[in-house]
Amino acid sequence: MVDIVFIEHDGAEQKVEARSGSTVMLAAVTNGVPGIDADCGGSCSCATCHVFVHEDWIEKVGEMNPTEEAMLSLNPDRKTNSRLSCQIPVSEELNGLIVTTPEFQF
């Protein structure tokens, strides 16, 4: 199992265990992490699973594909470390990953 730490916009922290091969979005939703809506269920088409990736982990979570870039680029709260959590696959390499959830999903 892989540990993922979610920090809410107000600082509240929650560590969850995720299975390799799952996604960061599914890890949040199945563990009741607040602040992730994931309206489209993981098809990279609603941008309601937006997270900010901690700077130490940005390289390890990998590159965005053009669809994710297209969805995120419409979000006014987007920052350089923004990602859609449904597009981050969980792997052993990400053990200890830290992401922050935004105050609002669009």
Add this chain to the structure above:
Amino acid sequence: MSEVSALEHKQSKWSMVGKDAYAMPLEDIDLSHPGIWQANEYLPFLERLRKEDPIHFCKESAVGSYWSVMKYNDIIEVDTNPDIYSSEPSIGIVDTFYDLNLPSFIAMDRPKHDDQRRIVQPVVAPANLKNLEVLIRERVCKILASLPIKEEFDWVQLVSIELTTQMLATLFDFPFEDRYKLTYWSDMTTAISGGGVEQSREERLAAIEECLAYFTRLWNERVNAKPGFDLVSMLAHGKATRNMPPDEFLGNLILLIVGGNDTTRNSISGGVVALNENPTEYDKLRNDVSLIPNMVSEIIRWQTPLAYMRRTVIQDTELGGKKIKAGDKVIMWYVSGNRDEEVIERPNDFWIDRPNARHHLSFGFGIHRCMGNRLAEMQLRVLWEEIMQRFQFVEIVGEPQRVYSSFIKGYTRLPVVLHPKD
């Protein structure tokens, strides 16, 4: 639309009202004609196509030939491939849906769509909505307090239209006494044959000119005043928007007006219909008003206030085994995807504590996904919170009258009687 012309349409050779969905040849099914939508007879047609021909070609109809995409996952595929399925020239089944050459990004492709949407998106951002919620709640309370008690009235007129109009006025900080103009302009811009309102092109152009003049005046007032939380002030003071050319300003304003008008109006009415048809769900709500946010998503799924969005194929493609040619019209029937038994459990049931109620198609998916989704949810939530404070039962006492349109799925009349809480 007048009674006479509505009747003519009903008797049109294209109407399928009164026909058995399962008794006709598949290829004769035509969902574009408004008849079955107004008559509330559309569900068996959707069900049959989902089962027997989920990517269906209608060769001939009053609006020409078109493909119907019926199932949830196929709809997502179309909605998320904008480079194959274009939003230009129109998102309505008729090419002239928006024929007044106003640039509005709902009917644009990338990159222009993205550039323009980015400009307007922040005005309906959740952070800004927080500032508006107090005022919206005040106005909701005032309307609910003014309603007749224990006597019949039309919920559509006194609540759905009035609230939507007032909310639009609130969002734009629009002069309150002139607020009905917003609804009028919205109706004029969206009017399609059979869309519920009929008027000449001249009349529509005059309305749009009036709209531009009015908003230009508001813009000029606000650009010189302190920044406020209303949409006009935000556009006038926004770095990316303050130099917007007039046609873009108007196109985007109208999109915001239209986007928030019929959709919210008909979801307000739809919730009352759904709860009356499902008394055990109404009881659930009475016992636990914390279900309201989830119920709001379920209302939006169940009602599906816009039945479809149209795309046009710009390169030959294949969908569900069918070959679709460049130039073909493709209709994503959100209203059918939202009843897809393979994706949604007991899809015809209205179920206010439905798990995953947010997983519905009513806002669309992909880059054109409804921008006002959070605003819509907030408006409905505030309304139902306040209704439940005051009324034990919003009782429907006559047959709901439905809009004559295959696009706008809603109500023109909903007779109710209010029963206050003891």
